Amino acid sequence: MLGVSTDSVEEIVAFSENEAIPFPLLSDQDGSVARRYETFGTADVDDDTFEIAFRNPYVIGLDGEIEAVYEGVSLEDHAAEILDEVAALDAT
Numbered sequence: 001m002l003g004v005s006t007d008s009v010e011e012i013v014a015f016s017e018n019e020a021i022p023f024p025l026l027s028d029q030d031g032s033v034a035r036r037y038e039t040f041g042t043a044d045v046d047d048d049t050f051e052i053a054f055r056n057p058y059v060i061g062l063d064g065e066i067e068a069v070y071e072g073v074s075l076e077d078h079a080a081e082i083l084d085e086v087a088a089l090d091a092t
Contacts, residue, residue, distance in 0.1 A: 001023040003021065004027075005053065006031050031051065057069075058070075
């Protein structure tokens, strides 16, 4: 598992340490990876518009192909669904 964020390396390190993230987080500061995965867009916050990468988990198979995409997920509820998807891939 990897996480990709448009935050700077310094911001990612601080976030990862603060939240005890148990997997690597990568910086995509220019949004090029997010754009390739078509998960880059704008969000309005307090009357300002920001370009962001959306939190969309992807399951990528050993062959490099995208096996599943989860859009608009709840950070609290979707982990079990993704783990089930990965287990099903391992069974094939």
